[in-house]
Amino acid sequence: MDETNRIKFRWVAGKLITEKDLADCSSLFSSHYGLYDLYAPDPSKRGQRVRMAPSRQKLLLNVAGAWAAMAHLDEELVAYAFLVRGQTSGGTLSWVTQLVVHTEHQKQGIASRLLHAAWGLSDEFGWGLVTASPYAVRALENATRRRCDPGVIRENQEELGKFAERFVNYVKDTAFVVDEGRCEVNTEFFVDHSEVLSMVANASKANAWTLGPLDPGHEWLAFVFQPQDPRELTVAEFDRLVADQDSTGIVREAYARMTLDGSHKWNKGTVDEVDFSQLNLDIPVGGRVLDIGCGLGRHTIELAKRGYSVVGVDFVERFIHTAQENAAASGVEDKATFLKADARDLHLGEEFDAVVCLYDVIGSFPDDLDNRRIVEGVSRHLRPGGKVLLSVMNRGLVEAVATHKGDIHENLHVFAGLKPSLTMQQSGEIFNPEYMFFDPTTSLVYRKEQFTLGDDLPCQLIVRDRRYSKSDLESLCRECGIEPIWTRHVRRSHWHEDLPAHDSKAKELLMLGFKK
Known part of the structure; x- marks a missing residue:
């Protein structure tokens, strides 16, 4: 090389x-x-x-x-x-x-x-x-x-x-x-x-x-x-730019700069989501649950409150520290354990009764191999017959709303002209067509994300993430030893309702599966 x-x-x-x-x-x-x-x-x-x-x-x-x-x-x-x-x-x-x-x-x-x-x-x-x-x-x-x-x-x-x-x-x-x-x-x-x-x-x-x-x-x-x-901007410059930014740990940098406090939309509906998870995952009493991409630990802690032994992992150290503090404040530090780890290279040496991997963990990386490694890690840590609930961002909705789309290399002038946003940090509304470019060939969405709050320095990053169709997600899971039970297009915290793929509320694709 x-x-x-x-x-x-x-x-x-x-x-x-x-x-x-x-x-x-x-x-x-x-x-x-x-x-x-x-x-x-x-x-x-x-x-x-x-x-x-x-x-x-x-x-x-x-x-x-x-x-x-x-x-x-x-x-x-x-x-x-x-x-x-x-x-x-x-x-x-x-x-x-x-x-x-x-x-x-x-x-x-x-x-x-x-x-x-x-x-x-x-x-x-x-x-x-x-x-x-x-x-x-x-x-x-x-x-x-x-x-x-x-x-x-x-x-x-x-x-x-x-x-x-x-x-x-x-x-x-x-x-x-x-x-x-x-x-x-x-x-x-x-x-x-x-x-x-x-x-x-x-x-x-x-x-x-x-x-x-x-x-x-x-x-x-x-x-x-x-x-x-x-x-x-030339194609060579753009490819070099995103590769160099990737080498800095762009995904970790982007997520580390999110506030994810109680007011952030990604933190709404915790109790409803855990109610749904508990109903569908068939976790035995006192069972072991793994939460991959736990953030500040909201699902981990709520599951621990219900008597389960839960391990939450995330690759942002600040999130892990805050999650530990939140668990102690909730009185479940004996049931909720938090580890700093990269979901692409997760080897905990044990199998769990159930796994949850929710909210843009799979798909956070532009490289399909990276996202596959996350699913392989899910399978590796799930006991045979154990169930998993995972979600990704819905490609169908992107196809319906994107106004800037095509081959990214042929439209660099379009992407360069897009306005940067504070979407990830402030609202989590990452389907706003004003701020994104969609390449249907790669299923990648490109955005310029700015992060300006907190003590860290102002920063603008080019964020790329993968969006999935139902067939994309189910095929990936089957290849990794997970058999889908059902897959549905849903909105945040309303997981019981299966929406049309192009519905403006259907931002997530939620799948329940089990390990064969």
Whole structure:
């Protein structure tokens, strides 16, 4: 496999970065950023490696809205970016405060991928960085599909200055120099510029250089803005973007950012749903039940209240902690056990009398193999004859309501133009046609989901999930050793009623089955 395809990306809030991460970033910077030039005020540093201690890097991340994006090849850190997001009068601005790529991996598009995976197709007001590297400027332009234009930068110069005052300490007291022939800032960072001219020449083979020359101790002020017309997104860029975002654990990230509190629609009807489950699963008195994708534990806890011994699993650590607290508050901590685990690789070493796997666990992943592994795990943990109740999102309703649909590769301009939503976080109404694109060939729905509440940083993710027809779901279950008893199209908490597949209320496909 090409080593660039083995690169995995990871995001972490600045306040949560570990000492090991900081040490790795410091080592990469100190070994690969560059040399001090002959104009450095301290003669002892001239020609020496520019070094950055972890403590200094921590200062960059110790501001509101700061976070880090890291790229690993196998276990080795090969690139990272520190960013800070904040509000301006025009909207959210992302400022890259540090961007470093391992020398052996430069000019391979890793920096562009790192920024693209972080920003995706976000609708932020602006993105940019201060840098002495032409390759970093090109990475910015490639990631945003926009060109740095000194005229546009000058129009937004005041906003950039105000932002720097609040968030970027090494620039806040420095005047910007922006005119048609120059776009720079005096950071008094005397990094060696001896190769800058040749780097500019290499970076300018496809597009003319727009930011002008660079004086000693200065760095380019490179920014692009939302109103600038982006070039069209290519198929290769889109496929790389979703693959890179997938490598960050996009599904876990999306679900971890959901509030899922008592007001969230996905949390309604718990008692009715457990009444239905208890009636249909034929659980023996005191029987063992497994709840896969338990979230905050609402079904697990309600089943435990009824005397069953229940294990709830979820791959979001925050959910597990909250579920444990909820179980203790309900007085069922002796009956409800919670484990952090990935449903795609679940091996608990025991069989249960019944399994529930509800609300968009199966189908959360765009890869059919991932979803199959979840069903295999259901079967593996169910005793012969034991029953399972599982639900997926209904393809029939998507077919009926989708207004943006077709081959995603042939309609990237349509998807790029869709508005982002707060659907998952706020309402759970993920069938709103205004915010989704449906590819009938793959049965995948694509959405731009934004998550802005809580202490975590604002984030926009491209979420893809699988929708199922009745035949899709039943075939998958049979292949995994589960025989369907019935499958019906239902609405939330009204599982007794079988609706037409295209009914506007039939958002779920619910199946009762047993292990052969």
